[in-house]
Amino acid sequence: MPDVSGLTFSGARLLDGRVVDVTVSGGLITAVTPAGELPAVGEHVELDGHLLIPGLWDRHTHFAQWAQSSRRVQLGDAESAADAAGVLAAHAEAHPDGAVVGVGFRDALWPDRPHFSLLDDALSPGGVSDDADPERKVIAISADLHTVWLNSAALRAHGFYEHPSGVLREQDAFAVIDALGDVSVDTVDRWAHEAAEAAAARGVVGIVDFDMDFAPDAWRRRFAAGFDELRVEAAFYPQDREQAFALDLPSGTPLEESGLLVLGPLKVITDGSLNTRTAYCDAPYPGRSGDDRFGLLTVPPNELAPLLALSARRGIHAAVHAIGDHAVAYALDCFGATGARGTIEHAQLLRPEDLPRFAELGVTASVQPEHAMDDRDVADRYWRGRTGRAFPLRSLLDAGAQLAFGSDAPVAPLDPWLAIASAVFRTRGGRTAWHGEQRLTLQQAVQASVRSSIAVGQPADLVVLGADPRAADVAELRSQPVVATMVAGRFSYDAIR
Template sequence: MRIVLTLLATVFSLVVCSVNAQTKLYFNLQGYTLTGEPGNNAELREFNALLVQDGKVAAVGDAQELQELYSVAAADKVNLNGKTVLPGIIDAHGHMLGLGENLMQVDLRNARSETEAVKQVVDFAATEMGPWVIGRGWNQENWSAKRFPTVASLDEFVSDRPVWLTRVDGHAGWANSKALELAGITADTVSPEGGEIIRDANGEPTGVLIDNAMALVESKIPAKDADYHRRALKAAFDHLVSEGITGVHDAGIDALNLEVYQELAQAQQMPVRVYAMLSATEPKLPQLLEQGAITTADDRLTVRSVKIYTDGALGSRGAALIEPYHDDPNNRGLLVTQPGAIEALFELVIPHGFQINIHAIGDRANRIALDKFAKTFATIGGRNLRHRVEHAQVVHPDDIPRFKALDIIASMQPTHATSDKNMAEDRLGKARMAGAYAWQTFLEQGTIIAAGSDFPVELSNPFFGVHAAVTRQDRDDQPKGGWYAHEAMTLEQALRAFTLDAAYASGQEQVLGSLEPGKWADFIVLDQDPFAVSDDKLWQADVLATYVAGEAVYQRNQE
């Protein structure tokens, strides 16, 4: 860890000045922030006082020096009693509507068997009387049998209403017979391109649908109106600020979601800053691109990127691989969007000056994404738009240097590694692990990593992500010594990926991502100093308060 011990005392003016009622001096704190340019040249600096003026950082440094430079009234001084201050966390890949929905639906994340998952569904159905029973979070890899669930187990207890349960990664769904019937899925139904209807030995649907096949059921679920969106987003906002998250890159929104965001921004009801990616599957995408980028004056809502899907996920064997799956020799995964369609999207999006954020998990998907970037840059340009690969989870070692050569940002989620460690090697075999979850390899070549969680696929708590990045272990300290520990980040790198480098990935590093003069005063107060605790305790940090533009949007109840 490199910490520059020289304290900052940078101010906007070289003369002593008075301040207005919108000024606060936070003192008696242990502060850390990355400063300077994003990437490997950024420096980690300490401070013990923070001056906020009109929602922005006026100065950081030594409390006595700042008091001498600024006449701060006693009522405007806040004693933080030695607590730790960090820049607000930016989650560079999450799904706001999905998180809000998850908070309002049955959550199967902790189910340890198919039977347990069904019981949770039954209990939820008894209290939720809507026309559908909706849930998310099941993961067969956490069950002793490690096999997909079946329609029969749901039908035994819930047969009067359709049930639809999305897998934890969002790339598979589990339905009961009522849902399959409404979707018209029978033994004769052909799997759609980029999707699969899982069948039993007799050719009958088992109830599990992969990737594009999920739409057969999801298209029958009653449409979600604007009020539903507002309620879900409000639930997500409240949850995230309690965890110290002040900014989110929302990975794929539709036109209605955008409309609701704009309403909330106009009404000043967005406690979390949102950098929203338009979904490439939105039918109105061409019109939305024609309308141009959106940036509100207070930087609460920014829209100037498009999310494209290439493949599925590793856990459901939908990630597109160059060679077959190690544990399924007849399967190379799925391409959710075909290469020709991806190229057409690139040619549509880039001329409008929008950034492309392309989902790619398998090594084949990553190679396709890089090939399309290279071809597009050579023909129509757009290299300067800071394009990203979302996940970059399994990359062929020959392709990793191409990220640097093409100036592609790697948007990666540390907790994916600790969640996948029990199955990734089964899926890939040892040889392909050389390019999997390869954070340090990317960092050493100078590639910017923007860190996120992919909530609600993973839990949104950013300190779970910091812990996973530094230790390559789960929160039970497994495996000992870390999983492929040579790819771990340092604590400084992990914090940078969740703050300054995440801001760079949205083109916002001039206003967000660090506590430097002139930037928005987005910061959090923690109960522990991450640089003073052992690495295995990093995930245990509790957020005491969250500030956005100098205003408290969350304060923990001290009772």
């Protein structure tokens, strides 16, 4: 991005209806005045009434996974295990070399169950053929990243011998995803650069990255190579805490010269997901009678509380993944007991009595509104009778909670307008609104998507819109046009000048 030493946006319309001139210099907003009151400073960009909003953030991404996902076999439309296996088989036939990696399947509503034998057959339809490679791996990653489905060769390659189904969940799944290594670091970094450019074109100025590799090192490498399209908060996981603590830095501290990259929070995953039926809930999942009938508690309170306390002493925020109502409740207990600061990631199913605790404890609800649209049918089946408190965005806001929107990309696309539209309309694709009482206003949804404001002294992170979202229907809001994005006073996307 070329450096901009001084620039004035003239005739900018704000969401509150004001028409102003906005001057930026040195990466900050230096003046906001009524339109035409003062001469323009530096370069003059006439907005002629275009809406100007603060830069948008995605507060929950797995960026390297997102950068790679579009280049893998897409399974999002598969309606059964057999259907998904057929898609993988077609890809294997068209691409005879290398591992076959699919992404995006959602099996919670499938009529059949995934099994390694289906994927074995994908490489040799009708039975083992003479020219089939018995060591060619087939791996399918679920949309929520909490399940992987492997063929026999992939099971062996990852050390899972004599596995009964080939379907791995939670920690085993994460280990496989982390170990894939099917592309080089240089290639992933190039794809990350391309993904960042695409995000900038949708008005994104910053992300919080929860990739499972040690994200601070990955991002320092990218910034050293010239990456500058986004602000990045690079998180880390408990297994890397000693490496992160060795930096001896609190959350928010810059990790390189530009100041765009900072140390993010400690991420702790305490339960599973809805689609994998491992989110830890008060009530059992229908049809389940085993030890996992309530879901899975992967980090119990006696482990979570010490982690949060240790992080708090070091000035490091915590990002606690908790989806089920039981997991959210105990995560809030641990925040309260330790005085830690941070977020609960997802917070998809909540006890009513836990709603006000977010504000009381100063814990942000980091939520992904597009997941409500992805999961509404699954929730109606597996959280039947409880969906009035599922994805309760309005209830959280009314209880005083601070909301922070994200995508969880690649679980949902890295596009903040999808989250905004889902929060405002609670529907997509022509369906009736799902629990429309939980809708937010456009202003509230945008506020949950930004981390700055248009005021003197604020970062010059700005977005120029190509249409007025206040008049948009759901389809129009999901595809909201963006004509310019500015990060720290420099254009990361520019279709206006």
